[in-house]
Amino acid sequence: MSGGTDTDLLVVGAGACGLAAAIAAHDAGIQVAVVEKLDRPGGNSSLSTGSVPGAGSRYQREAGIEDSPDRMVADLQAVAGPHDADPLTRLMAAQSAPLVEWLIDGLGARMRLITEYRHVGHSVPRLHAPNSRRGQDLVDDLLRFVAERGIPLAVGNPVEDLLVEDGAVVGARIGGEPIRAGKLLLSTNGFAGDRDLVRRWCPEIAGAEYFGARGSTGEAVRWGERVGAALGNMAAYQGYAAVAYPQGSLLSWTTVEKGGILVGADGRRFGNEDAGYSGYAPVVMGQGEFAWAVYDRRIHDVAMLEEEYAEMAAMGGVRWGGTAEAVATAAGVDPAGLAATVAAYNAAAAGRRDDPFGRTHFNLAPLTGELGIVKVKPGLFHTQGGLMVDDHARVLRPDGTPVPNLFAGGGAAAGISGREGAGGYASGNGLLTALGLGRIAGLRAAEEVRARR
Secondary structure: OOOOOOEEEEEEOOOHHHHHHHHHHHHOOOOEEEEOOOOOOOHHHHHOOOOEEOOOOHHHHHOOOOOOHHHHHHHHHHHHOOOOOHHHHHHHHHHHHHHHHHHHHHHOOOOEEOOOOOOOOOOOOOEEEOOOOOHHHHHHHHHHHHHHOOOOEEOOOOEEEEEEEOOEEEEEEEOOEEEEEEEEEEOOOOOOOOHHHHHHHOHHHOOOEEOOOOOOOOHHHHHHHHOOOOEEOOEEEEEEEEEEOOOOOEOOOHHHHOOOEEEOOOOOEOOOHHHHHHHOHHHHHHHOOOEEEEEEHHHHHHHOOOHHHHHHHHOOOOEEEOOHHHHHHHHOOOHHHHHHHHHHHHHHHOOOOOOOOOOOOOOOOOOOOOEEEEEEEEEEEEEOOEEOEOOOOEEEOOOOOEEEEEEEOHHHEOOOOOOEEOOOOOOOHHHHHHHHHHHHHHHHHHHHHHHHO
């Protein structure tokens, strides 16, 4: 520990970003402490599917999948377009394979390459996730690694403000007491849980219900603004087009990606589902409070491989009918409208006509046999804008110089999902920047601390 400080690195926020940073910094030889304002760690990472892209990982090579960071950059840029953090996209792609190999081989995380289905925004299978597709399993692994190392983790300890001296961050105030640190990492997630900040930066989605973690209330943005940090991609966010109602769990987008459709109360489709679960969220919100996902037994069987979907189905979330009219009647949707919609959609999926909304990915469609239907609503999950950081996860001022001793990652940092809206989000973007920047911040903080000894 450096002289005059209570810890070498203070990590603020115990989601995937903060936990990864703490592990990396500890293993690099410095003292670390983690504080979390809520009574349990995990944040949005616990609510995710635990999916992390790794372009060119050894698991891809073993599966015969050709991939590279350049291909991943091209995929992400095709989805997100140019944005404020383009260099971060390239950094994350380059770090993605070493990151998942560190998690699985280096630490022992219970993850594997997912090859059963294509993920939004990726041209090849490159997401690595727990078998359960539950982020909580990944968080539990990270918490175990933290405990094994004896890293202090204090829950129920909200940071009240940063300690700043001569423009440099020197710690934080917790419970009225100053805690001095050589370096500080903001891993507090974004601001989706603060309605005022959402209305300010992401008005498009401000009316949607928030389904993310309670702790995502924007402290990093407020603190960052006060210390003169630059902000980027503030209007970007991740939505989800299909949260099962009233169960409150995510309806797996596998049901749509594999060939399912979304319809309104009139039984009619209202857009191109190829936009993905995030990009399609504002479209769903624009057509009404609720929508209904429709698919067949074959698609259902694929989705049943995912625990969250299986639990939703076991709770009665899926209604079944032998015809479009029957399943529509069971769900309270217009029977004639749904019958006409399924017929037209199946004709497009079979190549007999163009899809009127421009959909081109049909996978297992046309829909056949017994049909399932799930009532859903769109929601906001997390924001994608935040503090601008460099290749070492150091927080930057508008002139490009770093704020001394301050790091940021995950939802606290500007993300790689475009400049605005939900359409730039590719599967795994959130956890990639959380774990990736967390690890980078931990290693860089350790390097700077050791250099001062």
